[in-house]
Structures are given as structure tokens and as C-alpha cells.
Amino acid sequence: AERRRRSSSMLRTTVALSLLAFQAEAFSVAPLGVVPRAQGGLELSSGGRVASVPLAARQSQRQGATGLRAGLFGGGAAEEVDSLVIGSGVSGSSLGFSLHQKGIDVLVTEARDVVGGNVITKEKDGFLWEEGPNTFQPTRQIMRLATDLGLKEEVAFADHTLPRFVFWEDELFPLPGKLEDAPFFRLLTIPEKIRAGIGAIGLVAPRPEKEESVQEFIYRHLGEAVYKKIIDPFVSGVYAGDPSKLSMQSAFKKISTLEDMGSTPGLVEGGIMRMAEKAEDARVNFDPEIPTYKGGALGSFKKGLQTLPRTVRDRMGEERVRTGWAVESIEENGDGRYKAVFKTGQGSKTVIARTVAVTSPAHATRTILEGMIPETARLDDIVYPTVTSVTVAYPKEAFKDSVRRERDVLGGKKGLFGFGNLIPRSMDVRTLGTIWSSSLFPDRVPEGYEMLLNYIGGARDPLKYSPPIADLSDDEVVEVVHGDVSKILLKPDPPAPKVLGVRKWPRAIPQYNKGYKAIRDEVDAGVARCPGVFLGGNYVSGVAFGDCVQWGVDTAPLVEEYLKEGGGA
Secondary structure: OHHHHHHHHHHHHHHHHHHHHHHHHHOOOEOOOEOOOOOEOOOHHHHOOOOOOOOOOOOOOOOOOOOOEEEEEOOEEEEEEEEEEEOOOHHHHHHHHHHHHOOOOEEEEEOOOOOOOOOOEEEEOOEEEEOOOOOEOOOHHHHHHHHHOOOHHHEEEOOOOOOEEEEEOOEEEEOOOOHHHHHHOOOOOHHHHHHHHHHHOOOOOOOOOOOOEHHHHHHHHOOHHHHHHHHHHHHHHHHOOOOOOEEHHHHEHHHHHHHHOOOOOOHHHHHHHHHHHHHHHHHHOOOOOOOOOOOOOOEEEOOOOOHHHHHHHHHHOOOOEEEOOEEEEEEEOOOOOEEEEEEEOOEEEEEEEEEEEEOOOHHHHHHHHOOOOHHHHHHHHOOOOOEEEEEEEEEHHHEOHHHEEEOHHHOOOEEEOOOEEEOOHHHOOOEEEEEOHHHHOHHHOOOOEEEEEEEEEOOOHHHHOOOOHHHOOHHHHHHHHHHHHHHHOEOOOOOOOEEEEEEEEOOOOOOOEOOHHHHHHHHHHHHOOOOOEEEOOHHHHOOOHHHHHHHHHHHHHHHHHHHHOOOOO
């Protein structure tokens, strides 16, 4: 009996380690880019910097505090800058401010009338909510950027102990957040744990020569049950995608490479080594100036995520971050520089720049650059499914007692306790997942309410439902979400929700499907013929908030190097 107990305990620990390794890299219930940093496509060397840099001897001439240069082009006034950044989302704002810090003459343009791209924070009647990305997993780069922007005291962290749940057969199962939780993990049966444990320690089939999907990778390593009960809802939360089409190598590269890190192909050994690497990186690069946070915590700003791009605009000034500037074309200027034409409220405007970073979505980037770089036509092959975000509120007493507990942050009163819940597609619940927003940040709702952010739609929605989410009215979408939330979280006969926000994203999240790398390789080869052109955005860096910040921070010194070497001068 003692031997069986120890064997069972070891098995649970092995499975838990494997799942923790995956959670640390992949968990989020929020599409539109709010996921831990590890998913992502290519490394920066082949994805972040996509233009070759010619060597030159001249140092670029810097502009002082006087700002942008004016010149003449084609008989009309044209502005001249060293660096032009298209888009003020997370990628563009991070790059723009990083260049501004280096003293580089930079202009950031945004087609919409507000900065932030898909980062949209709303506030009304005592509620504060997000309609795009909702949180970020803290990283050193995000914290450094926030500190440099003067936002150190504005960073807000959710309780790192909040559990994540998976809804399976009418019950919410908390996922293990640490090894001590392993004995209480009930979602997998004993045979399913045995199958996962065998794979986790490295007894798996060899990696196939063909490109492997997420589904194929998980089946090979951890088995069908882990895929259906845990990984499938993860993928719905991260990409709103189809795991049978998503490329494991491109979408979850850091997890895919775990099997190559150790002496065995087991995810446990690779996960342990990866955790050790992260610990060493944190020790070597310790920054005493930035905010500290606990592992597993999720972050935001006290006034929401849009605080970051708004503050970038404020710090750089409205002359250097311009809204309502929609780029119509970019072409070579004939002197090593690039000519960008914009449609603005003041008519057509022209900017001449030595470097151009385009951080718009893939399809928009194709429209902007195809005349100069024909290979960007391939960007249309990157699929973006429709996703709708629905933010609703209910009275606290409408929630089941099983999802509430007394909380110190509420003065000992009962409230929602959890990060949120993911929903496997096999459960016939249309909503992809629900973030328990008021549990993460209780001060964002008025007394007596709980607030939920729901995502619905995704790549598989049109295959299963008719009409698809893209064709439903806002009221119809809210009705579906209310039914799903009622089934999972609310007591019988719940009241109608207080609807705060419904936002349909016709093209929400880039899908890193099989064949993505071939698309990027072809596009990058074309861009390489145009030194000084850089591609960014979540189809390049990865869909996480942190991925986009990382791209901006890492690309800034590449732009600086190009300018210092005389590129475009």
C-alpha cells in the first residue's frame, strides 16, 4: 500500500510538473494578445529585424529639441525624420518611446483617433474594463518600460494565488498552480495521469519530420485526455484557434523546444531546465528600480492597459505621436530613404524617413507595402478569426457559492475568487472563456457587483455554429454569453446582466498555423531588399502583450545601429 501511495504521489508530481511547464508558457483565457510571453513566432534575429543593414561610415545627424524637420518634396511640404513608426499599439508605442529615449528623431502615427491600437480601456458608472487585451504577465522589459514612463506607482498586480479553472462536464476544476496542488488535481483520471506521466518523463515517439500541429504534439507527449481537457481550452484562450492547424513550432516555440533541452525528450526535464534558466536570468539582470512581483501574478495599470500608450503619447508629445494619420502608401524615395503618404484631417501629408517600422496587422501591412515589396502579398495568408469581447456585470448574490469566498481585499466579505475559467470545445459551450475581472481587480467595480469579461468566436466557431459570431448582432451575442455564464457561474434564475461593453473584432488574433514560417521566410526575404524597413506587430513577435513590448525594446537598438552606420543618409 505504501509503495502504491508513493508511486501515485510521484505520478501526480510528474504530471503536475509537465502541466506547470505548459501553464508557465501558455495559460491565458484572453485572446487579442494578452497571454504569457512564451508563445511567439520566430526569434528576433529572423522575425524582429527583417531588413539587412549596410555598413556605412557616417554617424547620423541628430535633431535637437526643435523636433521634426521640414523640407520640400514634389512641390509640397514634407516632413523629414530619422525613424517613422506606423501604429501606436503596444509594439509601436514601445518602439517609439524606446527610440525617443535614445534621442532619435522619431514620429509615431496612428490611423485611429486614439492611441493604443487594439488596447482599449473603458470607464463608466464606477466600472473600468478592457475591450481588447486585459492583463499582462509581468516581465522585466514591461516593468522597465513602465518605470521609464513614470508609471511605477501605477502598476497593479492581481492576487497571484487566484486559481485558473477548466469547465468540464458541469464542474469547474482548478488547475494546479504549484506542486503542492498536485494531490488535489481531479480533472484527469488515474489512467490518464499514467499516460501523461509516461510521456512527461520522456517516453515518447520521435519528433516527426513534418511540421507538427499543437494537437499532434500534445497527443504524442501527454495523450488525448490532456489535450482535450486542458490544452484545447488553453489554445482557445490564447489564440481562439484550431489546435489541429496551429503550428507547435511557431505558436508555442518555447514549449516545443523543451524536448530538445535535456537528455530525454520529456517536457518535465526541459521545463526544469527552463525554470533554472529563468531564475538565473532574473538573478543576473536584477533591476532594483523596477516594481517587484510574485510568480504567476498578472499585471495591469490602475487605470487600465491603455495607460501605457497614452503615457507614451504624453511623454513624447502630440507632435511626435499623431492620431488620425492613416498611411496610404510607402515607397522608396530614391536616396536610400522612404516616402510615406498619409491621409489626415488636414489633407494629404508626406513624411520622408530613413527607417520605417510598420506595426499594423498583417493584412494592413500588405496593403501598405505590397507596391514596394511584392512578397508581402503572402501576409494575406495569415488567418485572423472573428472574436467578440463581452463585458457584463451581475449582482454578487447571483453567483454560485462554490466560486465565492471571503477575501481580505474585500474586508472579509465574500467575492469571486479566481482568475477565470476556460472551456474545452467539446463541452458544447460557445463562449471561449471568461475572465473574472472583478476578482483580479476588485476596485474596478462599484459595491455589490461582480464583472466578467467574456470572449466568444474564434477559428472553430463558423465550423460548428450557424450563423457564426461574425453574423450575430450585439444583442444576440450577449444572449449567448449570458446563457453560458448562467450555466457555469450563476445560481438558477439569474437576473439579466448589466451590459458594459460589446466589441466585435472582425480580425482578432493572427493564427500561427502550419505554414506560417514559410510565409514569414518569403516575406522577410522581400523586406531584406529594403534596408531600414522593419516589420512588427503581434503576427511577428507573438500575440502576448509582453512579446510586443519585447519586440519594441529589442528593435530600438537595431534601428539606432542602422542610423549610426549611415543607413538612409
